[in-house]
Amino acid sequence: MSTGNNGPEDTGKAPRASGAPSPFTEEEIAAVTGPGDEDELEDSEVATIEADEVPDLQSSFEKLAQKSRNLSPERIRTVLESVLFVADKPLDLHQLYEATGIDREKIQEALNQISGIHRDGISGVVLYEVAGGWQFRTDPHSAEYVRRYLRVKPQRLTRAAVETLAIIAYRQPATRPEIEDIRGVDCGAVIKALLDRKLIKILGKKEEVGRPMLYGTTREFLEFFALKDLSALPTLREFHELTQEHQEIVEKERPAAPSASGTVEALADPEFQKRMDKSVAASEAALEELEEAMSAADKTQKATASILNPTPPPSEGEPGSAPGARADEVEGGGNGG
Structure with a gap:
C-alpha cells in the first residue's frame, strides 16, 4: 500500500537500485553474504580458465596416420567425402593426405569410387577434378533451382x-x-x-x-x-570438328537440304576405290572403242563420197592444164596470163 505522497512503505527492506522495494531485508542479505571486507576482496585470486596445451602436430598426425591404416575402403570413402564437403577450395592428394593421414594410393582409389557414385545426372552433388584438385559441386542440371534458393544471378562473361x-x-x-x-x-x-x-x-x-x-x-x-x-x-582441331558436328546437326534439322552422309559412308568403304578404278578403266576402254568407230566411219564416208562423186579428168590440149586440176583453176590461170 502506498502512502499519501505515493512513496514506498517503510518495510525495513533495502531499496533496489532502481528505486523499487527489494524483496529481501538487509539482515537477510548480511546473513548470506557475511560482513564482507574490502581487503579480503583484494587478496582473493582472480579466477582463470586454463587453456588446453598446444598439441604436438607431428605426433598427432602420426597417431592419425596409424589409425587410418586400419580403415576399411568404405570408411576411407566416407572420411574423404566429409573432408571434401567442408572444403571451400579444391583439394589435391597431398592436402587430403595431410588432413586424413590415409595413404595416397588409397585416397586415389577412393576418389575414383566417389566420382563414380557422385556424377552428373545421378547425384545432386557431383565430384569434379578441378584446378589440380577435387571438389564437390552441385549437379549442373539442378543449377536453376540452386540459384533460385540462393537468390544469385548466374555469372556471365561478355x-x-x-x-x-x-x-x-x-x-x-x-x-x-x-x-x-x-x-x-x-x-x-x-x-x-x-x-x-x-x-x-x-x-x-x-x-x-x-x-x-x-x-x-x-x-x-x-x-x-x-x-x-x-x-x-x-584444341583448335577439336574446334573445327565441333563446328562440323554442328553443321551436320543443322543439316539433319532441315529435311529439304541434301545430306552428305551417303557420300561420306561410300568414301569410307575400302572397296569403293577398287570399284572406282574398274569404272574408270571401263570408261577409258569404251572411249577408245568409240574413237576407233568414229575413225572407221569417217574413212567409210570418204570412200563412199569418192565413188558417188568422182572428179572429172581435165580436157586435153588446154594450155596450163595439169592432171587433176579443176576447170576454174585453169580458167583463172589463163586470165591471169
Whole structure:
C-alpha cells in the first residue's frame, strides 16, 4: 500500500537500485553474504580458465596416420567425402593426405569410387577434378533451382571478355598489344575487368621495347570453367570438328537440304576405290572403242563420197592444164596470163 505522497512503505527492506522495494531485508542479505571486507576482496585470486596445451602436430598426425591404416575402403570413402564437403577450395592428394593421414594410393582409389557414385545426372552433388584438385559441386542440371534458393544471378562473361580470355588462355603469356592485334580493338577495359575477377593475372614484363605486361590465367580461371588444368582446354582441331558436328546437326534439322552422309559412308568403304578404278578403266576402254568407230566411219564416208562423186579428168590440149586440176583453176590461170 502506498502512502499519501505515493512513496514506498517503510518495510525495513533495502531499496533496489532502481528505486523499487527489494524483496529481501538487509539482515537477510548480511546473513548470506557475511560482513564482507574490502581487503579480503583484494587478496582473493582472480579466477582463470586454463587453456588446453598446444598439441604436438607431428605426433598427432602420426597417431592419425596409424589409425587410418586400419580403415576399411568404405570408411576411407566416407572420411574423404566429409573432408571434401567442408572444403571451400579444391583439394589435391597431398592436402587430403595431410588432413586424413590415409595413404595416397588409397585416397586415389577412393576418389575414383566417389566420382563414380557422385556424377552428373545421378547425384545432386557431383565430384569434379578441378584446378589440380577435387571438389564437390552441385549437379549442373539442378543449377536453376540452386540459384533460385540462393537468390544469385548466374555469372556471365561478355563476348569481348570471352574472346580476350580465350586469346590469353591459348597464347599465354600474352601481352596487351598481341591481344589487340588479334582482336583488332582496344582491350584495356576488358583486361582490367578480367583482372578484377581474378580470371587472369600479371606474370611479369616482356623483354622488349616498352616492357609490356605479360598476362596468364589463374587458378580461379580453372575453377570457373571446371577445368582440371590447361591441357583440358579443347584444341583448335577439336574446334573445327565441333563446328562440323554442328553443321551436320543443322543439316539433319532441315529435311529439304541434301545430306552428305551417303557420300561420306561410300568414301569410307575400302572397296569403293577398287570399284572406282574398274569404272574408270571401263570408261577409258569404251572411249577408245568409240574413237576407233568414229575413225572407221569417217574413212567409210570418204570412200563412199569418192565413188558417188568422182572428179572429172581435165580436157586435153588446154594450155596450163595439169592432171587433176579443176576447170576454174585453169580458167583463172589463163586470165591471169
